[in-house]
Amino acid sequence: MTRLRAWLPAAAYVVVWLVLSSLAAAGFFLTSERTVDVASHEARVTADFSGEVVVRTGPVLPDVRTDSGSPFGVQIELGKTDVRSLEDLTARYAAIGSNPDAQVDKVGDAVREMLIDSVARGLALGLVPLLVWRLLGEARRREIVDHLPTRRGVAFLLVVAMVVIGLTTPWRGDQRRQPERWTPLADFVGPEVDLPEELDDVEVLGPAGGGVQRLVASAIDSYGQGREFYADAAEAAAELPLRQPREGETVVLLLSDRHDNVGMDQVALAIAERGGAEAVFDAGDDTSTGEEWEAFSLDSLNEAFGDYDRWAVAGNHDHGSFVRSYLSDLGWTYFEDEVVDGPGGTRILGADDPRSSGLGNWRDESGLSFDEVRSRIADTACQADEDGERVDTLLVHDANLGDDALARGCVDLVVGGHTHVQAGPRPVAGDNGDLGYTYTVGTAGGAAYAIAIGTKLRRAAGLALITYRDGQVAGIQSVTLETTGRFEVDPYEELRY
Structure with missing residues (x-):
């Protein structure tokens, strides 16, 4: 009993600490916000305990609400974006919705970060x-308690309460005064639109004009077609x-x-898993312009292959430094003028496309031509070969960048894309008698133009x-998904050397 009485004050302190901490944490959580790139928008994310996910789209399209599946709620306020028309925007939403996991995870990460903080x-x-209570000492604490019933004591408590409330209560200037009527x-x-089952609990708020309704109906139709097409393709790829x-x-x-086709990422992952990859x-052109609004495409790619070893180069449509920087931060390996360790005990060299706004491994020299970069790559590969570190794989966006290295017999395999049409593997005999291969893969996004998102x-x-054996390229198997959904x-x- 004596020991229990000795522990009671400590237990009381812990209980009070947890109660105060919980109240303060709730206040901080409700006043927190994050700015993230969501669905090609710069979006402001705030949290609450509503148990709902609410997307505020702006003055034209209706807002969207659905159940979060947890006690936590999220408000996502979409900000600026780069889009040519409202039709393009709704089509983009439908395409992103066909494979939304990366965007959901990004918002979830933001909420978890706010909660932990x-x-x-x-x-x-x-x-x-x-701590203040303990530092005051017993005599001072007794004096304060004695003064609490007085006017000065009450005033003091009110001031402290107002300060705490001011620090932790969510004072938001955009609180809506009128009740919202969700539909x-x-x-x-309308009944003429066949609504996918996963949208049954979705509600909207906003303008209900015929034009807006037609746009939303069109986006739902595109969403349903895209979702079904890529889900079926991924299921077939697994067999x-x-x-x-x-x-x-x-x-x-x-x-x-x-080219931004996030729907194909689940198909590519299924092929990788089925083939034991x-x-x-990644030979580049993951985007159409290389701008920040296309982060949704890079998030989707990384969501699919984040657990894999990953090497990449920038394509000619990945303009500027954003794509390379963004994927590098997510763990993708890019190249800096040198041969590095590759898969299966091999050696790999890569180069960004020089048409990518002057990007390339030689980034301190602007304005290098395609031919100049092709020559530089060959010099680097041949020097590595002389040093006993032969390049097994040369990864580029356009396989033509590897022509000189192949002609000089300094690489075993050059792989790229760019043409959107499969070609090879084709053997090339080097001047030194060594044999190499060039191979061009088709468009993973099924792109006919610079942007591939669609139904x-x-x-x-x-x-x-690509199969590697005994530290060398062994063979290649190509897989094509036709527009009909057939593989x-x-x-x-x-590949024989």
Whole structure:
């Protein structure tokens, strides 16, 4: 009993600390916000305890609300974006919606970050009054308690309460005064629209003009078609008759020219898993312009292959430094004028396309021509060959960048994309008698133009599986998804040196 009485004061302090910390953490959480790139917008994310996800789209399109599936709620206020028309914007939403996991995870990460930060700050703030209470000493504490029933004591408590409330209560200037009348999405678009099952609990708020309703209905139709097409393709890819790696072999998925088609990422992942791939080569043109609004495409790519070893180069449409910088921060390996370790104990060299706004490995020299970069790549590869570090794989956006290196017999395999049409593998005999191969993969996004998002593929989508054995390239198998949803699997082609 004596020991229990000794522990009671400590337990009381802990209980008070946890109560104060919880109140402070809740206040901090409700006043927190993050700015993230969501669905090609710069978006402001705030949190609450409504249990709902609310997307504020702006003055033209209706806002959207659905259940979050948890006690936490999220408000997403979409900001500026780069879009030519309202029709393009709704089409983009539909395409992103066909594979939304990366965007959902990005918002979820922002909320978790706010929650962790709020809890940490709440725990720290909850200690402050307890520390002050202890530092005052017993005599001073008794004096304060005696003065609490007085007017000065009450005034003091009110001032402290107002300060705490001011620091932790969510004072938002955009609180809506009028009650909001949400409409089920099914009622908004009308009975003639076949609503996908996953949209049954979605509600909308906003303008209900005929033009807006037609746009929303069109986006829902596109969403449904895209969702079904790519889901079916991913399911079929999981059953493809692909060559399976043997003991000691390493398989790499090669993709290029996605051009923002996030729907194909689940298909590419299914092919990689079915073929036993352990790594990914990205030959560039993941975007249409290389601008920040296309971060949704890069997030989707990384969501699919974040657990793989990853090497990448920038394509001619990945203008500027954004794509390279963004994917580098996510763990993708780019190249800096040197040969690096590759998959399966091999050596790999890569170069960004020089038409990508002057980008390239030689970034301190602006304005290098395509021919100059091609010559520089060959010099680097041949020097590595002389040093006993022969380049097994040269990863570029346009396989023509590797022509000089192949002609001089300094690389085993050059892989790229750019043309949106599969070509090779084609053998090339070097001047020194060594044999190499060049291979161009098709467009992983099924792109006919610079941007590929849409309900279905605009042209056949191509990917490839590269097999390495005993520290050398062993073979390639090409996979094509036709616009009809049917797969064509080429026979595995052994590369002989």
